Amino acid sequence: MVRGKFITFEGIDGAGKTTHLDWFRQRLADKLNTGVRKVVMTREPGGTPLGGTLRGILLAQPMDLETEALLMFAARREHLAQVIEPALAQGDWVLSDRFTDATFAYQGGGRGLPRDKLEALERWVQGGFQPDLTVLFDVPTETASERRSAARAPDNFESESETFFERTRAEYLRCAAEAPDRFFIVDSTQSIESIRKRLEEVVASL
Ligand SMILES: Nc1ncnc2c1ncn2[C@@H]1O[C@H](COP(=O)(O)OP(=O)(O)O)[C@@H](O)[C@H]1O
Numbered sequence: 688m689v690r691g692k693f694i695t696f697e698g699i700d701g702a703g704k705t706t707h708l709d710w711f712r713q714r715l716a717d718k719l720n721t722g723v724r725k726v727v728m729t730r731e732p733g734g735t736p737l738g739g740t741l742r743g744i745l746l747a748q749p750m751d752l753e754t755e756a757l758l759m760f761a762a763r764r765e766h767l768a769q770v771i772e773p774a775l776a777q778g779d780w781v782l783s784d785r786f787t788d789a790t791f792a793y794q795g796g797g798r799g800l801p802r803d804k805l806e807a808l809e810r811w812v813q814g815g816f817q818p819d820l821t822v823l824f825d826v827p828t829e830t831a832s833e834r835r836s837a838a839r840a841p842d843n844f845e846s847e848s849e850t851f852f853e854r855t856r857a858e859y860l861r862c863a864a865e866a867p868d869r870f871f872i873v874d875s876t877q878s879i880e881s882i883r884k885r886l887e888e889v890v891a892s893l
């Protein structure tokens with residue numbers, strides 16, 4: 688059985704991940720079209736019953752920064768063991784709304800947790816495992832905050848300052864520069880239509 692591919696969507700809150708996620712899943716499913724393999728859609732934090740409980744705590748409850756990072760990786764361990772690894776092993780593809788780059792960007796870049804601590808947790812939880820492809824939706828923080836401001840009450844992260852999101856965005860871009868073969872950067876200031884054209888290139892490249 689050929690192992691499936693693991694694809695992640697990243698970007699600051701309001702960058703446009705959710706807008707394209709379902710459409711992208713459908714495009715991947717069309718491409719696979721074998722009737723045997725499927726595309727599993729998931730998200731972080733979350734993706735499992737325990738992860739969902741941890742997500743609720745992480746998004747709502749104030750806590751120590753290191754506790755936050757540990758809970759993120761605890762949820763990720765469960766997600767890998769229960770969902771991601773079994774799916775890839777049976778040949779399914781997995782599409783996740785955020786993964787470890789988000790922890791580097793938010794807890795590292797945004798909140799300032801030293802990178803070596805996050806790298807140690809990453810090694811513990813995933814060994815050398817990395818996504819096959821990461822789509823980074825990159826957008827200036829002002830654009831993202833305008834897009835965010837509309838809907839529901841903001842969570843722990845969405846209510847952060849403009850400078851927090853500047854640091855978060857910068858760390859995402861640093862991660863992308865460090866692993867250029869894995870990352871595909873989308874200019875998310877573009878129209879939804881032209882972003883879809885870019886994403887068609889991504890699908891074609893897989
Ligand atoms: N390319 C775009 N142009 C204009 N508005 C967009 C674009 N992409 C997303 N939006 C809008 O911005 C808001 C946030 O997008 P969303 O996909 O929820 O971001 P994320 O999931 O990355 O937080 C939504 O209201 C969405 O309709």
Ligand SMILES: [Mg+2]
Pocket residue numbers: 704705706
């Ligand atoms: Mg979203």
